[in-house]
Amino acid sequence: MSVVISAKDVGVEFYTSRRRKMQVRDLLFHGRATTTSDTFWALKDISFDIRKGEAVGLVGGNGSGKSTLLKTIAGVLLPDTGTVHVDGGVAPLIELTGGFRGELTCRDNLYVQAGLHGLSKDQIEERFEDMVDFAGPQVRAALDRPYRHLSSGMQVRLGFAVISSLDEPIFLVDEVLAVGDKAFREKCYTRMESLLSEGRTLFLVSHSEKDLKRFGARGLYLRSGRMVMDGPMDDVLARYNEDNR
Ligand SMILES: Nc1ncnc2c1ncn2[C@@H]1O[C@H](COP(=O)(O)OP(=O)(O)OP(=O)(O)O)[C@@H](O)[C@H]1O
Secondary structure, X not given: OOEEEEEEEEEEEEEEEEEOOOOHHHHHHOOOOOEEEEEEEEEEEEEEEEEOOOEEEEEOOOOOXXXXXXXXXXXXXXXXXXXXXXXXOEEEEOOOXXXXXXXXXHHHHHHHHHHHOOOOXXXXXXXXXXXXXXXXXXXXXXXXXXXXXXXXXXXXXXXXXXXXXXXXXXXXXXXXXXXXXXXXXXXXXXXXXXXXXXXXXXXXXXXXXHHHHHHOOEEEEEEOOEEEEEEEHHHHHHHHHHHOO
């Protein structure tokens, strides 16, 4: 199978601004506390290839760089070192409000997002009812309200309904599903299984071992922005659990 995501020596460096305690000499010479800028590597030397149709789960503790990695693959963050090549379009559900504009109505957001991912107006109209059905009755009732008025669970419902109805070959799903209720999560899992069976590629971030085992045949384990392990999900989770005992 062909490689659809290829990361080579990827590094992402973030700035942290630190305000030092005000000292007398700052007051005398600057009139304010001086600020020092530090940087740290949220990702460092990350390399891997993902083939078409693979289901890969990203494992790691809070702040280990999982979302940052997904953002570089989605193209919303450019790496400071190395390269990320993605062959084909990416449908990302990587932040609760990622891509969706708070001030636009749900209906407008649906059209904008689907349009940005290549669906024509006719295609969107054809799929509109299915998307809204999938999102559920509360979202349907709120279609003409601003997206930011929706609860976080309703936002995820609309986001997943739209993103999973696109024709993009690659799906990136961050922790967002955790905020959906149980019945909705089950619907999402069924949808993800059917996307995989069509040969789409899935890259999933989750803190749920159950979800990772269900969807990630392969696991990537990040710790402090470094790749600790890339292998079968069961082995990766065993290593992760051992490290975090
Ligand atoms: N825009 C930013 N500027 C500065 N630091 C950032 C920025 N975005 C993320 N970070 C930092 O980079 C590190 C990695 O963050 P990231 O969100 O990728 O972690 P994560 O593994 O997804 O964590 P979690 O499991 O808590 O969601 C963290 O230390 C975070 O504070």
